[in-house]
Amino acid sequence: MEPAGEKAGEDDRVRVTPQMLKAHSGEFALDSILLLRLRGLGLVDLGCLGECLGLEWLDLSGNVLTQLGPLACLHQLAVLNLADNRLSGLEPLAACESLQRLNVAGNLLATPGQLQCLAGLPDLQDLRLRDPLARLSNPLCATPTYGTAVLKLLPRLKVIDGQRVNGRGSDFYQLCQDLDSSLGPSSPSPNVAPAATVHPWVDPGYWETWPSRSSSILEEACRQFQATLQECHDLDRQAQDLLGQAQCVLSSKDAPSSFVF
Template sequence: MEPPGEKAGEATGLRITPQLLKLRTGEFALESILLLKLRGLGLVDLGCLGECLGLEWLDLSGNALTQLGPLASLRQLTVLNVSNNRLTGLEPLAACESLQNLNAAGNLLATPGQLQCLAGLRGLEHLRLQDPLARLSNPLCTNPSYRAAVQELLPGLKVIDGERISGRGSEFYQLCRDLDSSLCLSSSPGPRAPEAQPWVEPGYWDCWPTRSSSILEEACRQFQDTLQECHDLDRQASECLAQAEQALSPVGTTSSFVF
């Protein structure tokens, strides 16, 4: 049986307190907290989170948040995950001048105009508004042209919903789209054949149409380049994480942060 306090917390929602933060991080001073994972705790109130002035990495996903007011004081915040909450606006994030990566999938953002508050964040490069694998989205994503609208509103973005739209690698995504389109055109069934005729037209089973070979070759080449870049970035990230864990963890213990 769960303690009464836990049941009450589930019923009324949880508020962030200094005691909670110190318990989760082991830090005595709130301004010393650099990385914080508060995923799936039933949070409804960010409480004193704004006092964590040194915070750089924050995961608030899977809670019941409706506003982000206290985050306005987090000028060092670089990575923020607020996916799977109940947010209808992101206005407080306008003050998070160091923000580079924002995951806001699975909220209640209805129009691209609600992202106008992010226009002043010059370092913001990665934005996620939907995540098909996790079945998270926003109402604004039902418009097929929402990505173009978001890109126009926030021209500094390099990645939207995990897809690179500018910079190195963006050409590869475009090649993949072109390849998909050409394959769909080549394999579209024609008029229904008479019963005495073969049920598919000659050449139906050809793997690649001749006119698509140049696209395919270029896509394969750029895929190999992108894959190598991913391997290099993975190695660098692993080294950085190992150094961070060694610096942040007590002697003899390790910890991990998954975003």
């Protein structure tokens, strides 16, 4: 027979308890928790999570959740990661009126209609249903036009699966949609219109900022940010080179001129 302490520990790994929440957040009062990461703990029951009334950021990815009932109490929640679970419905999230970003890649959502419960969320702008890098998806993503169906259902969305679908930058998304459609089995003779000119989201130099007042913490953060920014510039140059090479290869094979890079 297992000792009582070990049995209790096993229960804590599958059900959210006050002890678990305090241990992972460092807070003594559940309603004081603003940010919480409960990733990959084997959770099957959210338990008392609904008592974290001030929660704004929550990561529940990599568990085995099938129900989200307690989340209906989290009216301040803005960012929620539910990737890699076993969810076939999201109905309790209809009460999370502050939700802005939602990741449900790697679940069991089979049709766009299962997202109808999100239609009343006024601030929801970013929805992820598929994550190719992590090899996570949903059954509904098997349809090439799922993005269009989701956007029709949730017209307030600005980003789907990391791609801009509304506002500046959305032309690239439309081009990808056109390319997907043209390469599908139902469209053997593609006739894709060229994409409109895409402008940067921010003005030149926007990211090259420096703190206006001296602070070692701010300066170190800016140094790290500048290093990361330089890596992004390098990757962008490499990407442009690869795209140029691909365009030359396609041109040499008489590829359709409508495929604009």
